[in-house]
Amino acid sequence: MSKNFTNGLDLLETCKIYEKNIGQIMIEREMENTGKTENDIIEEMGQSLVIMKNAIKEGMNKDIKSVSGLVGGDAKLLKKRYESEKTVSGKRMNKAVASAMAVLEVNASMGQIVAAPTAGSSGILPGTLITVGEDFGFDDDALVKGLFTAAAIGYIITRNATVAGAEGGCQAETGSAAAMAAAAIVELLGGRPEEVLHAAAMTIKNILGLVCDPIAGLVEAPCVKRNAIGAANALICADMALAGIKSIIPFDEVIEAMYKVGKSLPCELRETALGGLAKTPTGVKIEEEIFNKK
Amino acid sequence: MKNYSAFDVIGPRMIGPSSSHTAGAARIGKVARKICGGEIKNVVFMLHGSFAKTYRGHGTDKALLAGILGMEPDDKNLRKSMEIARNKGLDYQFSETDLGEAHPNTVKIKMINEEGNQSEIIGASIGGGNIKITQINGLDVEFTGEYPTLIIRQIDIPGVIAKVTKIMSAFEINIAFMRVFRQSKGKDAFMFIETDHLVPKDVIEELIGIGEEIRQVYLIEAL
Numbered sequence: 001m002s003k004n005f006t007n008g009l010d011l012l013e014t015c016k017i018y019e020k021n022i023g024q025i026m027i028e029r030e031m032e033n034t035g036k037t038e039n040d041i042i043e044e045m046g047q048s049l050v051i052m053k054n055a056i057k058e059g060m061n062k063d064i065k066s067v068s069g070l071v072g073g074d075a076k077l078l079k080k081r082y083e084s085e086k087t088v089s090g091k092r093m094n095k096a097v098a099s100a101m102a103v104l105e106v107n108a109s110m111g112q113i114v115a116a117p118t119a120g121s122s123g124i125l126p127g128t129l130i131t132v133g134e135d136f137g138f139d140d141d142a143l144v145k146g147l148f149t150a151a152a153i154g155y156i157i158t159r160n161a162t163v164a165g166a167e168g169g170c171q172a173e174t175g176s177a178a179a180m181a182a183a184a185i186v187e188l189l190g191g192r193p194e195e196v197l198h199a200a201a202m203t204i205k206n207i208l209g210l211v212c213d214p215i216a217g218l219v220e221a222p223c224v225k226r227n228a229i230g231a232a233n234a235l236i237c238a239d240m241a242l243a244g245i246k247s248i249i250p251f252d253e254v255i256e257a258m259y260k261v262g263k264s265l266p267c268e269l270r271e272t273a274l275g276g277l278a279k280t281p282t283g284v285k286i287e288e289e290i291f292n293k294k
Numbered sequence: 295m296k297n298y299s300a301f302d303v304i305g306p307r308m309i310g311p312s313s314s315h316t317a318g319a320a321r322i323g324k325v326a327r328k329i330c331g332g333e334i335k336n337v338v339f340m341l342h343g344s345f346a347k348t349y350r351g352h353g354t355d356k357a358l359l360a361g362i363l364g365m366e367p368d369d370k371n372l373r374k375s376m377e378i379a380r381n382k383g384l385d386y387q388f389s390e391t392d393l394g395e396a397h398p399n400t401v402k403i404k405m406i407n408e409e410g411n412q413s414e415i416i417g418a419s420i421g422g423g424n425i426k427i428t429q430i431n432g433l434d435v436e437f438t439g440e441y442p443t444l445i446i447r448q449i450d451i452p453g454v455i456a457k458v459t460k461i462m463s464a465f466e467i468n469i470a471f472m473r474v475f476r477q478s479k480g481k482d483a484f485m486f487i488e489t490d491h492l493v494p495k496d497v498i499e500e501l502i503g504i505g506e507e508i509r510q511v512y513l514i515e516a517l
Contacts, residue, residue, distance in 0.1 A: 004297070030300050044301065051307055051368075067311070068351045107310030110353045110373040116304050118422070119313045125304070147304055154303035163303075164421055180303075217344070218351040219311040290351060 003029040007156055008197050008251035015193040022183070022193050023149035030148075045144045048114045052103070052126035055113050059102025066108035068290045071220045075102035092135055093235060100127025100231035104224040117154045117163040120219045121177035123227035125150055128181040128234045132188065142188060149187040150180035153200045160252070161259035165212035166271040168262025174223075174230040175210060175258065179203040181234035186241050199241035201251040204258050206233050211269035213276025216287040222277055306423045309372040314399055315345070315352035318419025320372060321517050322401060323361015325427055325439055326415050328514050332407035336385045337362050343398035345419075346390040355388050358401060362386075367423065397426070425517070433484055435475050439517040441488035446501060447510040450476045450483040454507050458485060461500045467491045482509075 003018075003025055005011040014025050030041050058064070060079050065072040075098045081087060082094035100123035107113045107122055116125040129150070133143045157163055157176045165173040179200035186199045207230075215221045247254065268275030277283050308317040327334060339358050341349050349355050353373065360375035363384070371378065379386055393400055397418035404414040416429035427437055430445075437443055448454050455474065462469060468490040476483035493513055501511045 026300055033297060033299065041300075045304070048304055048307060067353050110309050110311065110316070110356070112307070112368055112370055113310050114305060114307050115313050115317075115423070119308065119310050119317070122310075148300060151300035151303045155298050155300065158298050158303060166421070216351060217348045220351075 003032050005029070005156075007160060008255075011152060011156065012193050012197065021149070021187055022152045022196055023145040023187055026148040026152040026155070027145075042141075042144055045147050046140065049140060049144055049147065051112055051114050052116075053130060055103045055106045055111060056099045056126060056130060058111060059104075059106045060098065064105045064109045064111075066105070066218075066220050067110060068216065068218055068220060070215065070218065070286065070290070071108050071224050072105050074224060075099070075105055089232070092131060093232060095135075096128045096131040096235055097228045097231045098127075099131050100124050100227045101224050103127060104227045108218075108220045108224070116150070117158065117176055117180065118165070118173050120165060120223050121163075121174040121227060121230065123224075124174060124177040124230040124234060125181045125184065127227070127231045129184050129188070132185050132235075136189070138188060146184035146188045149196065150184040153180045153183040153196075157255055157258075161255050162262060168259065169210060169265045169270050170212040170226055171204070171207050171210040171258055172262050173212065174226045175204045175207045177227075178207070178230035178234040178237075181231070182237040182241070185234065185238040189238070189242060191242050195241045195244075197251040198245070198247045199237045201247035201249065201254040202240060202245075203233055203237040204254050205247065205249065206237065208258060209261055209265075211265060211276050212271045213269055213278045214271065214273055215278050215283045216290045217271075217273035217278070218290075302422070307368045308423060309353075309357070309368060309370070312352050313423040314419045314421050315348060315354045316357045316372075317367035317423035318399065318421075318425050319345070319354045319357035319401070320361040320365060320367040321423065321425045321439060322415075322417035322419060322427070323358040323403070324364065324366075324517070325361075325417065325425070325514055326403045326405060326413075327362050327364055328512050329415055329430060329445070330405040330407050330411070330413040331510075331512070332409055332411070334362055334384060334405050334407050336406040338387045338389065338404040340389050340391040340393075340402040340404070342391055342393040342396050342400040342402070345399050345401055349388065358403070359386055362403075362405070396428075400428075430484065433475055433477055433482065435484055435486065436473065437486045437488065439514055441470055441490070442493050442516050443514045444485075444487040444489070444493055444497075444501075445512040445514065446485040446487070446508060448483050448485060449507045449509065450480050451507055454504070455485065457504050458487070458501060461497060461504075462487065462489075465494065465497050467493060467497070
């Protein structure tokens with residue numbers, strides 16, 4: 001039987017038949033479709049993990065300013081706080097959130113990143129997965145497997161809905177990234193395929209309807225902070241799923257709902273910078289300042 | 295429906311901030327460089343739609359120029375492309391334009407190389423770093439650069455296509471997609487051959503060797 005699953009239900013069935021987890025099925029699907037060896041595929045994803053780690057390091061330690069000057073330096077601020085005092089939401093949560101923000105700040109300053117699934121949502125998956133990996137002592141091989149788990153979820157969403165903010169709003173973009181992250185973490189920590197999909201479903205449900213309203217149309221604000229909340233959402237949903245909490249609405253139906261909600265969003269709230277925060281008095285003022293600068 | 299790979303979802307590896315406004319822009323620039331050929335001395339970018347509105351903030355300008363310099367979308371020097379271009383003596387200019395009904399992320403690129411040859415292309419960045427080239431030297435075309443692509447500029451006379459495909463088959467290169475466009479009967483025409491296999495350099499020499507009806511051959515590696 002082919003490993004080319006088309007939705008969540010199909011994926012669970014494939015995992016059951018082959019008695020393999022989601023990440024492994026995704027690797028074998030890639031082998032089936034490309035004819036490449038397992039080692040080559042894993043090695044290629046390993047290169048992406050290296051870039052992800054470097055981006056976190058850069059954003060957490062260097063002084064970063066975005067092209068427009070609008071964002072940069074917030075990851076460092078949060079890091080300073082969780083390293084020096086007791087925080088409200090705990091050290092691991094803050095570390096994951098700061099790491100996610102760090103990647104987005106690097107992205108906004110024309111640094112090197114891996115789109116996951118997009119550039120504007122590229123902080124959530126590395127920020128959470130690498131933080132959890134470090135804290136629980138997993139090696140890079142385990143994290144790369146986690147990236148394939150995440151890829152399986154992202155693939156299903158791309159195939160059956162969308163991950164583009166211009167098409168489905170921020171829910172489609174950072175929502176998908178967070179669902180991918182929650183899925184990767186649940187599987188990394190030994191969760192079953194069903195639990196992985198519950199985590200992904202709950203993550204998207206939590207931010208259903210979130211609009212894409214970037215100030216001045218740039219991938220900067222509120223994108224950095226939307227990646228922060230995406231990381232927090234992913235960690236909470238991973239814990240809920242691992243505790244045995246289930247999504248009442250199945251994953252595939254959540255994805256369909258997300259797609260429909262995205263389509264019913266007016267175009268002003270889908271990356272056009274014609275509504276939401278972009279059209280607040282302050283948003284408009286910033287836009288004018290940026291575009292009149294040069 | 296496209297069968298998405300794990301690397302379509304987690305990827306591309308790129309320089310930020312936007313896959314469509316930065317990574318895609320660099321790819322269009324790279325294709326333009328190939329089509330112009332030789333060392334480019336002068337380039338004008340005419341930006342349309344969202345490209346025109348946000349190019350400074352997204353670094354679309356730096357990315358396009360980086361592509362013209364031959365950089366990949368994940369090259370760390372991408373943000374320094376203007377400095378690099380100046381040092382190389384490459385003149386560049388950006389302007390805003392209205393290309394009508396074109397995709398919002400579209401750019402028209404006019405280039406002159408060291409031999410004085412002029413070329414121009416129109417390309418669009420259609421999302422996720424994917425691109426579409428829609429015009430070359432005034433001729434309407436369509437290709438994505440997703441596969442290794444051979445672009446052959448030929449004279450529209452009978453038998454040229456057969457000669458080309460015969461060479462492809464001799465090298466055991468499978469053709470995935472093929473399109474032929476022409477300006478008018480018996481005049482300038484283009485052939486776009488997207489392949490499943492890498493195209494060796496020998497193929498290009500064989501193709502040029504067909505005769506005068508083949509005017510130019512470009513090879514664009516898969517993006």
